[in-house]
Amino acid sequence: MAAIPPLQTVVLDRASDAPTLTSAINIGAFNFGNPLAAWLAGAAIGAGFGYASANIVGAMMTAAGLALAYATLRLDARERRHIWSPHNASHYRNARENPMSTTLPLASQNILIIGGARDIGFAIANAIHEAGATPVIGARDLVKAREAAERIPGARAVSIDITNEDSIVRALDEVGPLDHIVTTASAHHNVPVSQLDHDHVVSAFEAKVIGPMVLAKHAAKTLRPDGSLLLFSGVAAWNPSPGYAVMGITNGAVTYAVTHLAKELAPIRVNAISPGIIDSGSWDAMGDNAKHEFLEDSGRATLVGRVGRNDDIARAVLWLLEGSFVTGETIHVDGGARIA
Ligand SMILES: NC(=O)c1ccc[n+]([C@@H]2O[C@H](COP(=O)([O-])OP(=O)(O)OC[C@H]3O[C@@H](n4cnc5c(N)ncnc54)[C@H](OP(=O)(O)O)[C@@H]3O)[C@@H](O)[C@H]2O)c1
Known part of the structure; x- marks a missing residue:
């Protein structure tokens, strides 16, 4: 399902923990840019709340997902590499586990x-x-x-x-x-x-x-x-x-x-x-x-x-x-x- 911004931060954090670049990308892609999953989730929510057209909610969720994916892709190249690079994941882990480390x-x-x-x-x-x-x-x-x-x-x-x-x-x-x-x-x-x-x-x-x-x-x-x-x-x-x-x-x-x-x-x-x-x-x-x-x-x-x-x-x-x-x-x- 498409992520909302606070969740996006959590997702980035999880992706940075991924052991390989591929799994980091998979985590990110699934959460940011899977329009089909977003549409299905939106449609299900819409139907659950009894909206006349579940399709509209699905489409809105898809649009939000795609917008987030686009925003993510537009991150500064250096920042993006910083987030996705698997070896930087170990830096994040080190910083989290040893907050007093200099x-x-x-x-x-x-x-x-x-x-x-x-x-x-x-x-x-x-x-x-x-x-x-x-x-x-x-x-x-x-x-x-x-x-x-x-x-x-x-x-x-x-x-x-x-x-x-x-x-x-x-x-x-x-x-x-x-x-x-x-x-x-x-x-x-x-x-x-x-x-x-x-x-x-x-x-x-x-x-x-x-x-x-x-x-x-x-x-x-x-x-x-x-x-x-x-x-x-x-x-x-x-x-x-x-x-x-x-x-x-x-x-x-x-x-x-x-x-x-x-x-x-x-x-x-x-x-x-x-x-x-x-x-x-x-x-x-x-x-x-x-x-x-x-x-x-x-x-x-x-x-x-x-x-x-x-x-x-x-x-x-x-x-x-x-x-x-x-x-x-x-x-x-x-x-x-x-x-x-
Ligand atoms: N050794 C000392 O007593 C001492 C004292 C004070 C300061 N330092 C400083 O410490 C540093 C290292 O000293 P060192 O004794 O190992 O010096 P070095 O033996 O003169 O080594 C210099 C290195 O720089 C390379 N180099 C030179 N011009 C280059 C260029 N245009 N592009 C890329 N690489 C280039 C050389 O490679 P090539 O094989 O291609 O020439 C060599 O590998 C130097 O900056 C030196 O001034 C040394």
């Missing part, structure tokens, strides 16, 4: 990690898998993305270049609804100011600042309302050092970006992590000796006496993705290097 468990969520094929990004993808979610590994090179995804059970792969808007749109379209997006992409131009190259400066800003802004533009349409976008800043922003102006300035800009984006994209959360020096793999290019010396010095320049590990960052990422009351923030995971 976190949203990542289990069965879809999380895109741009830069996820190696180093910190790959560690994040692994941690996301261990948390029960599905990592979608994004890399410029699809082969690298696929190779990385093959090393994590259930992981997916997509080609994405964060400096290219078409590539962002294509990738988001391909991967479908997402709960969170993390981007670790960066491009380095570590030279003294006197040697700056205009195009390399632009590339650095594109990878860390402009790309994530364009990503936010499109991700806002695809992310769940209680999902989040996580950017990467870095300790260089707070420790000015000759030769690292581009790194410092781009990382600093990320911190401002998350405050502005968080306000405009709310309730979607936008945060950043600012790592200290991490033995992520990205320093390997220095060669063994130089890298060892650099990491020793960097460890001494922290309050905890060591450089970071990929796992230090991955654990902070999980906390931020789950932390439903944190937005617009930059979390420093640097062993105190910023204030040492």
